[in-house]
Amino acid sequence: MSAQHLSVLLVEDNALNRDMLSRRLDRAGFAVVLAEDGAQALEKMRDAKPDVVLLDMNLPIKDGWTVASEAKADAAIAAIPIIALTAHAMEADRQKALSAGCDDYATKPIDFPGLVAKIQGILPS
Amino acid sequence: MSETDDTSREWAARIIDAASPLRDALGRRTVTTSEDERRDIDALLEAVERLSDLADRQGHEARHDRLNVIGAVRGYGEILAEDSPTLHPSLASTLPALLLAVESPIVLAKPSAEKKKPRRQIAQDPGVILAVDDLPENRDLVSRLLSKVGHTVITAESGEEALELLETMGVDVVLLDLMMPGITGSEVLQRLKEDDRLRATPVIMISGRQDMDQIVACIEAGADDYLLKPFNPVLLQARISAGIERKRWHDREDQYREQLERRERFIRATFGRYLSDEIVEEILESPEGLDLGGDLREVTIMMSDIRGFTTHVEHLPPQQVVQLLNRYLGRMTDIILEYGGTIDEFLGDAVLAVFGAPKKQSDDTERALRCALTMQAAMGDINLANLDDGLPELDMAIALNTGSVVAGNIGSERRSKYGFVGHAMNVTSRIEDAAGPGEVLISGSTRDKLPDALVVGDRRELSAKGMEEALVVYPLLEVLL
Numbered sequence A: 001m002s003a004q005h006l007s008v009l010l011v012e013d014n015a016l017n018r019d020m021l022s023r024r025l026d027r028a029g030f031a032v033v034l035a036e037d038g039a040q041a042l043e044k045m046r047d048a049k050p051d052v053v054l055l056d057m058n059l060p061i062k063d064g065w066t067v068a069s070e071a072k073a074d075a076a077i078a079a080i081p082i083i084a085l086t087a088h089a090m091e092a093d094r095q096k097a098l099s100a101g102c103d104d105y106a107t108k109p110i111d112f113p114g115l116v117a118k119i120q121g122i123l124p125s
Numbered sequence B: 001m002s003e004t005d006d007t008s009r010e011w012a013a014r015i016i017d018a019a020s021p022l023r024d025a026l027g028r029r030t031v032t033t034s035e036d037e038r039r040d041i042d043a044l045l046e047a048v049e050r051l052s053d054l055a056d057r058q059g060h061e062a063r064h065d066r067l068n069v070i071g072a073v074r075g076y077g078e079i080l081a082e083d084s085p086t087l088h089p090s091l092a093s094t095l096p097a098l099l100l101a102v103e104s105p106i107v108l109a110k111p112s113a114e115k116k117k118p119r120r121q122i123a124q125d126p127g128v129i130l131a132v133d134d135l136p137e138n139r140d141l142v143s144r145l146l147s148k149v150g151h152t153v154i155t156a157e158s159g160e161e162a163l164e165l166l167e168t169m170g171v172d173v174v175l176l177d178l179m180m181p182g183i184t185g186s187e188v189l190q191r192l193k194e195d196d197r198l199r200a201t202p203v204i205m206i207s208g209r210q211d212m213d214q215i216v217a218c219i220e221a222g223a224d225d226y227l228l229k230p231f232n233p234v235l236l237q238a239r240i241s242a243g244i245e246r247k248r249w250h251d252r253e254d255q256y257r258e259q260l261e262r263r264e265r266f267i268r269a270t271f272g273r274y275l276s277d278e279i280v281e282e283i284l285e286s287p288e289g290l291d292l293g294g295d296l297r298e299v300t301i302m303m304s305d306i307r308g309f310t311t312h313v314e315h316l317p318p319q320q321v322v323q324l325l326n327r328y329l330g331r332m333t334d335i336i337l338e339y340g341g342t343i344d345e346f347l348g349d350a351v352l353a354v355f356g357a358p359k360k361q362s363d364d365t366e367r368a369l370r371c372a373l374t375m376q377a378a379m380g381d382i383n384l385a386n387l388d389d390g391l392p393e394l395d396m397a398i399a400l401n402t403g404s405v406v407a408g409n410i411g412s413e414r415r416s417k418y419g420f421v422g423h424a425m426n427v428t429s430r431i432e433d434a435a436g437p438g439e440v441l442i443s444g445s446t447r448d449k450l451p452d453a454l455v456v457g458d459r460r461e462l463s464a465k466g467m468e469e470a471l472v473v474y475p476l477l478e479v480l481l
Helices: A015-027 A038-048 A064-073 A091-099 A112-122 B002-028 B035-054 B060-082 B089-103 B136-148 B159-168 B185-194 B209-220 B233-271 B277-285 B309-313 B318-338 B364-388 B423-434
Strands: A007-011 A031-035 A052-056 A082-086 A104-107 B128-132 B152-156 B173-177 B203-207 B225-228 B295-306 B342-347 B350-355 B396-411 B416-421 B440-443 B454-456 B460-462 B471-479
Touching: A007 A015, A007 A038, A015 A031, A015 B035, A015 B060, A031 A038, A038 A052, A038 A064, A052 A064, A052 A112, A064 A082, A064 A091, A082 A091, A082 A112, A091 A104, A104 A112, B002 B035, B002 B060, B002 B089, B035 B060, B060 B089, B128 B136, B128 B159, B136 B152, B136 B233, B152 B159, B159 B173, B159 B185, B173 B185, B173 B233, B185 B203, B185 B209, B203 B209, B203 B233, B209 B225, B225 B233, B233 B277, B295 B309, B295 B318, B295 B364, B295 B423, B309 B318, B318 B342, B318 B350, B318 B364, B342 B416, B350 B364, B364 B396, B364 B440, B364 B471, B396 B423, B423 B440, B423 B460, B423 B471
Parallel strands: A007 A031, A007 A052, A052 A082, A082 A104, B128 B152, B128 B173, B173 B203, B203 B225, B396 B440
Antiparallel strands: B295 B350, B295 B396, B342 B350, B396 B416, B440 B471, B454 B471, B460 B471
């Protein structure tokens, strides 16, 4: 499970959750880039070109669904895989995330080993 | 929304409860092993604090916030647990209860001292579990608990979906929620038990305590077990393991039965046309007593043919040739089977039969002798029928010889049959050549089997290629026994 030299953009408006996840990702060996809202998310995706994006769906300024569909429409960053972080366990919400262009989703509260497995699984080896 | 909203509120309340000893312990502590640990502890305490603030709020937003904060509690809790070697005793004793509470929205199990690392336990016999529940939280919970120990979990959100999945997937155990909209759990159970292929799949019903009457009805209808909500994860896993074990037993039984049936089909296909039903049944009853791989055994060999058959039929239309042969061979087959002989082959008008294989009996030679005389006697009837139909009269010659042959399935993978090889076969063929019309000619070795019971004609000596000594034969006249 070598996470070294993999960079993760974590987009999360809830500070408590953002700190916790970034700390755990950091401990797991990922390089973590942070964004607090949808606009920042797109900006950081273009600047930092992370290997993967963890995207909360309920974000200020631009919500996660908008971020995902705009990212997938921008050729420069369309290839970056996005994992939706959603508090919605409903099938319909998952479908909504996937149809917005997210490549996978994880349900809150996050099962961290499961999330790491999803990150590993989504990246081209 | 209200249902899931309630779930997250109850969950939060449970977490706060579970965190209170931890808060007491940590609130008093000033000494920490590292700055990181101090930071993680503070963050955990802050998250629990925030959860308390959110505990009574209602609505969609509140639920979202609560799940975020529960995530933070769980995250920091797990970080601290990962560093457990350096944990202070007060933390080590209070953290597990909190971790268990954040683990799932429903489980209400008490942490037990002896199982420190339940997460790392792997089921001894992982299986495929179908979890049927209309509530996504319950499906997620069961999936997580069971996949963690190595099972493969398939979920269905309705009875309809469950029945569809059962049709196509190989499921070892079904976890079935009793109360579901649409097709209820008890209806799913009923349909499953009506289906021959699915009946053996163990079913564990899940329900609330208030539905005990229905659970009893389900057990009567064939459910294997039940669990009451909220259920204990350890109990769930134990019941699943028991269910898988039941399923494995059943599968093994099925496999064994299928193997027996395959063997029976094979034996019937191999021998059905050549052996009497009685012998086929006997072989089937003791299949281990039958070696088809090849063994050397003493048998009495019978060869018969129609003298001058080719000349007789030269001028007959083909349909009449077939009619003539079938009448004759049909009658001979009946007689040979009646005497317990094994018909190895028809070659045109010739019949090769063996007494003493695949099943050895004490009176093999005697039956062969009686059989030969009965066959000759039957020729009278056959010729009468032939006369009526304007068909030629036939004369049959029979040779009998007793000796050792190799018996077994002989041939290639594509085509093989139970057959015999050995010198005794060639000897029989030589005797057959020398037998006259209407005669049963037997070898000295066959006569020696029942020296006092046979009435024979004059001894003859035959010479044959490759045989150093002359072959002694007798025409059989009568069997006295």
